[in-house]
Amino acid sequence: MPSSSADQTLAIRVVDSMERMSGRHPGYRRSSARGASFRATFTPTGEAAALTTAAHLQTRAVWATVRFSNSEGDPRTPDTAPVTRGMATRFHLHDGSDTDLVALTVPRFVASTPREFLELTEALAPDRLTGEPDPARVHAFVGAHPHLAEAVAQQPPIPVSYGSTAYWAIHAFIWVDEAGVSRPVRYRWEPEAGRTALTAAEAATRTAHYLTDELHQRLEHAPVAFDLRIQLAEPDDPTHDPSTLWPDHRKEITAGRLEITAPADDQDPWNMQAFNPTRVTSGIRLSDDPVLAFRAHAYAESHRRRSRNQ
Numbered sequence: 484m485p486s487s488s489a490d491q492t493l494a495i496r497v498v499d500s501m502e503r504m505s506g507r508h509p510g511y512r513r514s515s516a517r518g519a520s521f522r523a524t525f526t527p528t529g530e531a532a533a534l535t536t537a538a539h540l541q542t543r544a545v546w547a548t549v550r551f552s553n554s555e556g557d558p559r560t561p562d563t564a565p566v567t568r569g570m571a572t573r574f575h576l577h578d579g580s581d582t583d584l585v586a587l588t589v590p591r592f593v594a595s596t597p598r599e600f601l602e603l604t605e606a607l608a609p610d611r612l613t614g615e616p617d618p619a620r621v622h623a624f625v626g627a628h629p630h631l632a633e634a635v636a637q638q639p640p641i642p643v644s645y646g647s648t649a650y651w652a653i654h655a656f657i658w659v660d661e662a663g664v665s666r667p668v669r670y671r672w673e674p675e676a677g678r679t680a681l682t683a684a685e686a687a688t689r690t691a692h693y694l695t696d697e698l699h700q701r702l703e704h705a706p707v708a709f710d711l712r713i714q715l716a717e718p719d720d721p722t723h724d725p726s727t728l729w730p731d732h733r734k735e736i737t738a739g740r741l742e743i744t745a746p747a748d749d750q751d752p753w754n755m756q757a758f759n760p761t762r763v764t765s766g767i768r769l770s771d772d773p774v775l776a777f778r779a780h781a782y783a784e785s786h787r788r789r790s791r792n793q
Contacts, residue, residue, distance in 0.1 A: 490777065490780045491780060491784075493597055493598070493601065493777070493780070494777070494780035494781045494783070494784040495784055496601055497597065497600065497601050497604065497781050497784075498513050498781060498784045498785055498788065500601055500604040500605050500608065501513045501514060501556055501604055501785075502556070503604075503605075503608045503609075504556065504604055504607050504608055504609070505555055505556030505557045506556070506557055507793075508556065508557060508558055509789070509792045509793055510789050510792045511556070511558050511789060512556065512785055512789060513556045513785040513788070513789075514554055514555070514556050514785070515550075515552035515553065515554055515555075515556075515569045515571075516552075516555060516556050516557060516558040516560075517552060517553065517555075517558040517559075517560070518550045518551055518552030518553075518569070518571075518754070519550070519551055519552075519695045519698070519746065519750065520548055520549065520550045520551075520746070520747040520750055520753035520754075521548070521549045521550075521551070521698070521702075521743045521744075521745065521746055521747055522546070522547075522548065522743070522744055522745050522746070522747055522748075523546065523547040523548065523549050523572075523741055523742060523743040523744060524544055524545070524546050524547065524741070524742050524744065525539060525544065525545050525546075525547045525572075525574055525711075525739050525740070525741045525742075526544040526739055526740050526742070527539065527540050527541055527542060527543070527544070527738060527739040528736075528737050528738060528739055528740070529541070529542050530736040530737060530738060531658070531713060531736065531738040531739075533660060534658050534660055534666060534668075534715075535658035535659060535660060535766040535767060536659065536660065536661055536765060536766035537582070537658070537764050537765065537766035537767050538576050538577065538578070538764060538765070538766070539574045539576055539582065539739075539764070540738050540739065540766070543577065545574050545575055545576055545577065546575050547572055547573060547574050547575060547741065548572070548573045548575070548747060548753060549570060549571070549572050549573075549741070549743055550569075550570075550571045550572075550753060550756075550758060551568065551569065551570055551645040551694070551695070551698065552568065552569045552571070553566050553567070553568055553569070553694075554566050554567040554568065554569060554587070561690075561691035561692075562689065562690075562691060562692055562693050562694040562695070563641065563686040563687065563689050563690075563691065563693070565638070565639065565641055565683065565686075566639065567587050567588050567589055567639045568587070568588040568639065568642060568645065568648065568650075568694075569585065569586070569587055569588075569650075570585075570586045570587075570645070570650040570672060571583065571584070571585045571586075571758035572584045572585075572586075572672075572741065572758075573756075573758060574764075576764065580764065581762065582762055582763055582764040582767070583758045583759050583760060583762040584652055584670060584760070585652065585758050585759070585760040586650035586651055586652045586653070586670065586671070586672055587639075587650060587651060587652075587653060588639045588640060588642070588648050588649065588650055588651075589637050589639050589651065589653075590637075590651040590653065590671075590728055591633075591634045591637065591651075591653060591725060591726050591727065591728055592634065592653045592654075592725035592726050592774060593631065593634045593635050593637075593726065594631060594634075594725075594726060594774060595630070595631065595723075595724045595725070595726045595727075595774070596773050596774065597773060597774060597777040597781075599628060599631065600774065602624060602627075602628075603624055603631075603635070606620040606621050606623070606624040607620075607621065621635070630726070631726055634726040640678075640680035640681075641680055641681045641682075641683070641685075641686045642679070642680055642681070642694065643679040643680060643681055643697075644676070644679070644694065644697050644698060644701060644707075645694050645695075645697070645698045645707075646674055646676055646698060646701060646707035646709075646743070647674050647676050647677060647678060647679040647680075648674060648678055648679075648680065649671060649672060649673055649674060649678055650671065650672040650709075651669070651670070651671050651672075652669065652670035652671070652760065653669075653725045654669070654725050654760065654770065654772045654774070654775040655667045655668065655669055655716065655720075655721075655722035655723075655725075655770040655772055655775075656668055656669070656670070656763070656767055656768070656769065656770055657722075657767065657768040657769070657770055658766065658767060659766055659767070659768060660766075665768070666715065666716065667715075667716035667720065667722045667770060668713050668714060668715055668716065669713070669714040669716070669729065670711060670712070670713060670714075671711075671712045671713075671714065672709040672710070672711060672712070672741070673709060673710045673712050674707075674708075674709055675707075675708035675709060675710060675740075676707070676708075699746060702743065702744065702745055702746070706742045706743055706744050707742075707743040708740055708741060708742045708743070709740070709741045709743075710737050710739075710740055710741075711737065711738045711739045711740070711741065712735050712736075712737055712738075713735060713736050713737070713738045714729055714733050714734075714735050715733060715734045715735065715736070716729060716733065717729075717733060720733070722770040722771055722772060723770065723771045723772050723773065724772070725772055725774050725775065755789075755790070757782050757783075757785075757786040759778070759779055759782050760775060760778055761775065761776065761778060761779040
C-alpha cells in the first residue's frame with residue numbers, strides 16, 4: 484500500500500502514544516502483545532460465491548492459522564482484565580498466497596479517523612501519579628467527539644472461553660463478483676458453542692492465563708468452531724466510519740465454518756507475524772474507511788520496532 488510521509492508520521496505518533504498507554508515492552512506488539520496461535524480449517528458454504536470471487540469463499544476448504552489475544556500492549560495483562568479480545572485469522576490459499584481477517588470482541592471501533600484515535604490514546608495515557616487514565620481527559624475527549632460516546636463506552640465481555648464469544652471485523656470491505664459488481668459487507672465470527680461471558684466476580688476467580696489454558700483443554704476433547712457471518716449493506720449504509728453500526732435487520736449470510744483443531748506447532752514464528760486487515764485477496768477490496776487504510780501503516784511501524792527488539 485502506498486504510504487505518504489504524513490501517514491508515516493501519524494503512525495509513529497500513534498504507536499508512541501500506545502507505548503505511553505501500555506509501557507514499552509521490547510519485542511512485543513504494541514497492541515495484542517500476548518496471544519496464542521492455533522491450526523484451523525476453513526470450509527466455505529458457497530453462499531458467498533455469487534458475491535465475490537475470493538478463492539477461500541468459493542467451495543474448496545483451506546487451512547488457516549488463528550491467533551487469539553487480548554488487546555493490551557502489556558504482555559503481563561491477565562486474561563481476567565475487562566479488555567477487548569482479538570481473533571486474527573490468516574487463510575492460506577491454494578495458490579500459495581494468504582489473506583487476513585482481524586476481528587475484535589466489540590462491534591464498533593472507538594474512533595472514526597486515525598487522528599481521533601490518536602487523540603483518544605493520548606487521553607487514555609496513565610497519570611504519572613495514579614498510574615491510571617484521568618477520567619476528566621476521557622470525558623473531555625467524548626465531549627469534543629459526541630458521535631463516539633457509544634463506541635468509547637462499550638463494554639467488551641469477559642469470555643468464558645476464546646471459543647464462546649463473537650468477534651467483529653469492525654470495518655466495511657467491498658466484495659467484487661465475477662461480473663465486476665461490488666457490494667459492501669461486514670464480517671462477524673459467531674461461536675458454534677454460543678456466547679457465554681463471566682461476571683467481574685467470576686473473572687476474579689480465574690487465573691492470569693485462563694483463556695489460553697481453557698482453549699487448550701477444550702481442544703483435547705473436540706474442535707472449536709465458528710461461523711463466518713456476513714452482513715450485507717444497503718445503499719445508504721456508511722462504509723467510511725467503523726464507529727457506526729449498520730442496522731441489525733440487514734440481510735446476513737453464512738460464508739463458511741472455521742474449525743480450530745490444535746495449537747500451532749511453533750508459537751514463536753506466529754508471535755512475530757503481523758496479521759494485517761488490509762491484506763486482502765482478489766475479489767475483496769478495501770472500503771473508504773480511513774482507519775482501515777491507516778492500520779497498515781501503524782502495524783508496519785509496530786512490526787518495525789519489535790523486529791528490532793525495541
